[in-house]
Amino acid sequence: MSQTVFEPWNDPDAKPLIQFKGVTKRFGDFTAIDDQTFDIYEREFFALLGPSGCGKTTMMRMLAGFEAPTEGTIWLDGQDIAPIPPNKRAVNMMFQSYALFPHLSVWDNIAFGLKRDGLPRDAIGDRVAEMLKLTRLEKFAKRKPHQISGGQRQRVALARSLAKAPKLLLLDEPLGALDAKLRQDTQFELMDIQETTGTTFVIVTHDQEEAMTVASRVAVMDDGRIMQADTPANIYEMPNSVYVADFIGDVTILEGTATRSGNGYDITFAEGQPSLHAESEIALTDGSRAALAIRPEKVSISAERPEDKRNALQGKILDIAYLGNLSTYHVELPSGQIVKAQAANTRRLSRRSFTWEDEVWISWTDTAAVLLEA
Amino acid sequence: MRRLALIAVPYLWLLALFLVPFIIVLKISLSDYALSIPPYSPTLDLSTGWQGIKSFFGALDFENFTFLTTDDLYWKAYLSSVKIAVVATLCTLLVGYPIAYGMANAPDHWRPTLMMLVILPFWTSFLIRVYSWMGILSTEGYLNQLLIGMGLISEPLMILNTNTAVYIGIVYTYLPFMILPIYATLERMDASLLEAAEDLGCSRMQAFWLVTFPLSRNGIIAGCFLVFIPTIGEFVIPALLGGSDTLMIGKVLWEEFFNNRDWPVASAVAVILLLILIIPIILFQRNEQKQREAEG
Ligand SMILES: Nc1ncnc2c1ncn2[C@@H]1O[C@H](COP(=O)(O)OP(=O)(O)OP(=O)(O)O)[C@@H](O)[C@H]1O
Ligand SMILES: [Mg+2]
Numbered sequence: 001m002s003q004t005v006f007e008p009w010n011d012p013d014a015k016p017l018i019q020f021k022g023v024t025k026r027f028g029d030f031t032a033i034d035d036q037t038f039d040i041y042e043r044e045f046f047a048l049l050g051p052s053g054c055g056k057t058t059m060m061r062m063l064a065g066f067e068a069p070t071e072g073t074i075w076l077d078g079q080d081i082a083p084i085p086p087n088k089r090a091v092n093m094m095f096q097s098y099a100l101f102p103h104l105s106v107w108d109n110i111a112f113g114l115k116r117d118g119l120p121r122d123a124i125g126d127r128v129a130e131m132l133k134l135t136r137l138e139k140f141a142k143r144k145p146h147q148i149s150g151g152q153r154q155r156v157a158l159a160r161s162l163a164k165a166p167k168l169l170l171l172d173e174p175l176g177a178l179d180a181k182l183r184q185d186t187q188f189e190l191m192d193i194q195e196t197t198g199t200t201f202v203i204v205t206h207d208q209e210e211a212m213t214v215a216s217r218v219a220v221m222d223d224g225r226i227m228q229a230d231t232p233a234n235i236y237e238m239p240n241s242v243y244v245a246d247f248i249g250d251v252t253i254l255e256g257t258a259t260r261s262g263n264g265y266d267i268t269f270a271e272g273q274p275s276l277h278a279e280s281e282i283a284l285t286d287g288s289r290a291a292l293a294i295r296p297e298k299v300s301i302s303a304e305r306p307e308d309k310r311n312a313l314q315g316k317i318l319d320i321a322y323l324g325n326l327s328t329y330h331v332e333l334p335s336g337q338i339v340k341a342q343a344a345n346t347r348r349l350s351r352r353s354f355t356w357e358d359e360v361w362i363s364w365t366d367t368a369a370v371l372l373e374a
Numbered sequence: 375m376r377r378l379a380l381i382a383v384p385y386l387w388l389l390a391l392f393l394v395p396f397i398i399v400l401k402i403s404l405s406d407y408a409l410s411i412p413p414y415s416p417t418l419d420l421s422t423g424w425q426g427i428k429s430f431f432g433a434l435d436f437e438n439f440t441f442l443t444t445d446d447l448y449w450k451a452y453l454s455s456v457k458i459a460v461v462a463t464l465c466t467l468l469v470g471y472p473i474a475y476g477m478a479n480a481p482d483h484w485r486p487t488l489m490m491l492v493i494l495p496f497w498t499s500f501l502i503r504v505y506s507w508m509g510i511l512s513t514e515g516y517l518n519q520l521l522i523g524m525g526l527i528s529e530p531l532m533i534l535n536t537n538t539a540v541y542i543g544i545v546y547t548y549l550p551f552m553i554l555p556i557y558a559t560l561e562r563m564d565a566s567l568l569e570a571a572e573d574l575g576c577s578r579m580q581a582f583w584l585v586t587f588p589l590s591r592n593g594i595i596a597g598c599f600l601v602f603i604p605t606i607g608e609f610v611i612p613a614l615l616g617g618s619d620t621l622m623i624g625k626v627l628w629e630e631f632f633n634n635r636d637w638p639v640a641s642a643v644a645v646i647l648l649l650i651l652i653i654p655i656i657l658f659q660r661n662e663q664k665q666r667e668a669e670g
Contacts, residue, residue: 064573066569086572087572087576087577092573092574093570093573099564101567101571103588112571112574112584113574113575116574116576117575146668160574164574
């Protein structure tokens with residue numbers, strides 16, 4: 001690729017668009033956001049991922065101006081936004097509950113923000129038409145929100161927030177109610193919009209695949225804290241904690257004690273099992289607890305012990321999850337742990353090489369597993 | 375069958391409490407004044423059979439309604455009642471809306487108390503409450519005493535026995551009927567709609583006029599009808615607080631019935647009043663139905 005990589009977070013000269021500086025948000029004595037400091041850069045597509053109630057919406061609401069941080073400051077474009085009311089911020093938000101105006105038609109809902117800007121009538125008309133086309137709502141322009149389906153309502157909310165082409169767009173689960181096809185189209189549409197308008201997006205989603213597809217960086221949240229904010233590839237390949245490894249994708253976690261060896265550590269995880277080796281740059285004292293995170297697709301499964309891999313364990317197939325192109329084998333070790341291994345279904349189902357109760361060998365390379373502090 | 379029974383209940387109710395009395399009043403309005411008990415003729419005498427029924431219907435006529443058009447007192451009274459009711463309804467709205475708005479935006483734990491305070495006046499007799507306004511508004515009343523005491527005025531204000539006193543009485547009496555439906559719509563409103571409006575560039579004030587106000591429309595309409603309809607026929611308030619120039623149809627009706635004992639003319643007045651009221655009642659029903667459809 002001739003394009004320069006878009007990685008402003010690695011560029012010390014880049015000026016962030018949004019800066020959270022020690023932001024804490026409490027509701028009564030409940031801490032929803034816990035002392036967070038991070039930056040979001042212009043033209044980013046920043047995805048917030050995390051379990052329900054971890055504070056994603058709260059983060060958005062602070063950016064939009066509906067909640068004030070209890071402690072700390074938020075900066076937008078080099079300006080502390082605390083004194084700026086929501087209607088003066090160059091930020092638009094798509095609400096998780098859509099918040100469509102029930103007394104206005106779809107057309108008027110989308111035009112609402114444009115009218116407040118005092119745009120000329122035909123400019124508003126053109127822009128609304130453009131938004132309707134984008135979200136494929138042309139046929140429903142005259143309907144009221146209660147006369148359209150849930151997915152259509154979601155698209156109206158999306159169109160309404162996009163219409164003003166703000167500097168920063170906050171999307172709280174924008175695509176949750178759409179069918180797979182429309183969702184994918186809209187994802188690409190969003191990425192397109194982002195590329196053409198240069199808008200910065202912060203998007204909340206419960207769909208990991210979606211976050212991986214659209215985001216420049218993914219922030220995995222837990223309990224009011226961002227555990228890791230990094231590119232989708234890094235989040236997946238180099239999680240910084242057991243929580244992140246476990247939250248993103250499918251993974252097997254084996255816990256044990258670590259001993260320095262070569263370029264990494266040997267992990268003893270169970271009585272009577274060979275120790276496992278993983279190359280790693282983290283610093284652990286000998287004998288400390290550590291966790292190995294292994295992605296199922298990096299684990300091979302075979303009938304005989306493979307000669308070329310140092311990490312090999314024998315076990316019995318407990319369960320097979322058929323995923324169409326792939327199958328995930330749940331292999332139980334004699335010590336009780338279950339390791340997941342994934343293999344492509346290159347043959348017909350009936351001619352599959354392994355089946356339930358088969359004794360098999362699972363193996364992976366020295367660099368396949370990620371070593372984490374337990 | 376069960377459905378039929380369910381539908382029958384409200385209709386029977388309507389029949390017993392509205393239609394039957396109405397037919398009786400209608401019948402009296404078509405009769406003639408007579409010095410007898412009851413003070414009108416004819417009365418239906420079924421003992422003479424078919425002949426009796428025939429002569430009974432033969433004696434009914436629209437004389438009383440024609441009479442109403444000959445004396446301009448009546449149409450002036452109707453017109454003045456409508457005017458007073460319209461003005462009073464608007465005043466009630468102006469007073470009631472901010473109260474309802476304040477209640478809907480009060481902290482959750484305050485709302486039941488505020489609601490209670492709005493309903494509290496109903497616990498004492500309506501008559502007593504209107505009487506007490508006489509004590510407040512009269513020339514030697516509390517209001518004048520207070521204002522003179524504070525040195526704001528030197529001569530007492532003449533409020534009692536004027537239309538102003540009638541408006542005050544109506545606003546005071548019917549205020550809860552305005553507040554409650556408006557409060558109900560405001561309280562149900564999704565707060566995120568206002569946030570969305572602000573997010574899209576509205577000031578607080580604009581958000582109120584563009585979102586809150588239109589969304590409380592149904593409450594406003596319901597409240598206005600609930601005040602307007604009983605106000606048109608109001609008798610007690612103009613009788614106690616109004617002056618000799620306060621012309622309301624309720625008062626005319628009372629005088630026809632009890633001073634002139636002319637039941638047929640009084641009934642005709644009542645029938646016309648009902649016909650006038652049917653228009654807003656139908657509009658009100660329409661509004662309610664449209665609202666239900668929009669929500670359903
Ligand atoms: N106004 C409030 N008062 C008290 N607690 C609140 C308030 N708003 C949010 N919370 C709490 O803060 C936490 C974070 O809420 P938030 O809405 O940000 O979650 P979320 O990550 O968006 O969850 P979801 O994925 O379910 O939308 C929750 O535990 C919630 O109960
Ligand atoms: Mg949320």
